[in-house]
Amino acid sequence: MLSLLLGLVVGLYQPRFVGAPPVGARVTTARPVKFTYAADPAVTSVSVVGGFNTWDRAKNPLTRGLDGAWTVTAMIEPGVYPYLFVEDGKRWVPDPNAPKQPDGNGNMNSLLIVQPEAFDKFPGKKGDGIITYEAIQHRPDRRDTLRYDEESFRVRVRTRHDDVSGVEIVSGASSWPMEVIHSNALYDTWQGPLPAKFLGDYEFKFHDGHLGANATRVTYNQKVTDYPVPIPPKWVSEAVFYQVFPDRFANGKAANDPPDVMPWGTKPTGRNWMGGDLVGIQEHLDHLTDLGVSGLYLNPVFKTGSNHGYDTQDYLTVDPRFGTNQELAALVHEAHLGGIRVILDGVFNHSSPEFFAFRDLRAKGAKSKYRDWYFPLAFPIQVKEGQQTYRTFAGVPSMPKLNGDNPEVQDYFGKIGAHWIKAAGVDGWRLDVADEVGHPFWRHFRTAVKKAKPDAYIVGETWGDSHEWLQGDEHDATMNYRWRSAVLDFVAGKIPPSEFERQLRVVRETCPAACLYSLFNLLGSHDTERIRTILKGNKKQQELAVVTQFTYPGVPSVYYGDEIGMEGGKDPDDRRCMIWDKSQWDMHLYRLHRVLIALRKSRPSLTAGDFRVLSANDAMGRFVFQRRLGKETTMVILNRGSVPVACSAYGPGKVLAGIGPMVPAGGWAVVGSRS
Secondary structure, three states, rough: OEEEEEOOOOOOOEEEEOOOOOOOOOOOOOOOEEEEEOOOOOOEEEEEEOOOOOOOOOOOEOEEOOOOOOOEEEOOOOOOEEEEEEEOOOEEOOOOOOOOOEEEOOEEEEEEOOOOHHHHHOOOOOOOOOEHHHHEEEOOOOOEEEEEEEEEEEEEEEEEEEOOOOOEEEEEOOOOOOEEEOOOOOOOEEEEEEEEEHOOOEEEEEOOOOOOOOEEEEEEEEHHOOOOOOOOOHHEEEEEEEEHHHHHHOOOHHHHOOOOOOOOOOOOOOOOOOOOHHHHHHHHHOOOOOOOOEEEEEEOOOOOOOOOOEEEEEEEOOOOOOOOOOHHHHHHHHHHHHOOOOEEEEOEOOOOOOHHHHHHHHHHHHHOOOOOHHHHHOOOOOOOOOOOEEEEEEEEEEEEEEEOOOOHHHHHHHHHHHHHHHHHHHEEEEEOOOOHHOHHHHHHHHHHHHHOOOOOOOEEEEEEEOHHOOOOOOOOOOOHHHHHHHHHHHHHHOOOHHHHHHHHHHHHHHHHHHHHHHEEEEEOOOOOOOHHHOOOOOOOHHHHHHHHHHHHOOOEEEEHHHHHHHOOOOOOOOOOOOOOOOOOHHOOOOOOHHHHHHHHHOOOOHHHHHHHEEEEEOOEEEEEEEEOOOEEEEEEEEEEEOOOEEHHHHHOEEEEEEEEEEEOOEEEEEEEEHH
């Protein structure tokens, strides 16, 4: 419940608010945006996709005019959106006339900025004593609140970009400063700490200019009990995962190869099959145990129409090209004997058109009892490129979007989550495009899975700020793509140590403390270019990244082949066949993985210790941090600079890995001590 309190703050100078107060339900007015694109005359269709239309190729098709230019006008709510044009349903092209931004995966998106009408009327300038009132937003729920630990919360408020000089959280006579954790061309998001006992009565104070504070306050109330303290499974923080794309790891059973199987090592495409299967994975579990990993994450294994498996036809049956239900259970059993836990990929945001519920919808139309399992737009349903009869994932017709708000859908997939724990003994789930599925669905799913196995590990795929899903009642962790982006930019010299420290701190401060040790810290996946390719073959930079991965808080995850230096460009090239000829391996990199995994297992401070930055020296290009648990301290020195540095400069200890006592330019060292 919130109530508006008006009052004046005594001071020599007070900022002036302009615009309407942001009280109650905020009404956002969509604005017309015209897109224009010049395409080759041979192009037959163009659409625009982006964050404003969930990247759906069918939502905003362009029309070619008499002058040959393609255009469309769309009503879009204010915001900052990445976008692209799509030619003939398959070529994704940036707008040559718009600013660009990297997507975090080696690609460039165009950037669309739709400004609110209120911004047209008033300036946005820090220090001018004027604050755009309509930009201020705080939602007293999980969107702008997270429980950090037993005693404290993190609370957020939004302002116009570069419009205020400071914000405080205020409760009674106490106050806490806030800092900007996210920014775009329109807004700044501020976050600050709030002790749990004050969550029931707090407000924000806005500063702009040299003196004084704001003149208007809104008081908020929330219940501490709405936010359970997250408790991830205890085994997770000590785990090291290995991700396998089933069709590309190993072919152990020729009898289940599809008729069009390609020779092992053929250049991958979006459609070809290489014959990898569950038996092949089982036959190579010794590779995982030799590395020392203790977790196996399998990309989708259920009946599918594709080599990637993200268009599931039957969630209860393993795809015959990968094996059988019994072979999945056998793989899990043998993995367990070797101390390796197994998690499966759950694709519950969308299904295949061949899934029984969607087949029924196609056959019976509006009379189908599964009509509300999806989002039909018109009948009859047409499964084809450019269709506009049902909602999909990213406009892909072979991936109709499921209605996760439907209790029947929640119940069905909750049972699927529990089924494979009971039938095959799996240890958890990685959840595809988790941020496009509603919170009630994931709460239901968690309840079902945790009932079947209380220490099951639930990992959601989100690429941005993930705090909404880490509130103790949905996911145990998310794939830590923000961490990955910061690490790769740092080792490649794209950002200085101080900015690296800032980005890591934002990740730490925007997830509960307990979840920090269960986040899935990956350097590559089936959705990214391989790390060696991204770093243009620079082995020293890759070493620095791998060292960071195995010493920073969280759960390291190795994408198959990265440990031997495999290369691969954008999807599908990143899904090349595993190389089993050891003469082609980067043995130094392989041994480095083994050393770091063994070190991680032998030092509790690396799996459960506190984290502290000792140095983020821009001038010398160094980043140094320590992990501490009880009397054990592990220090990590990353020397991206050109001058050697003595390990002793940051504290005493014995060099456990790397080069010391002098760390060379581009080198690293892990130093251990006890007090």
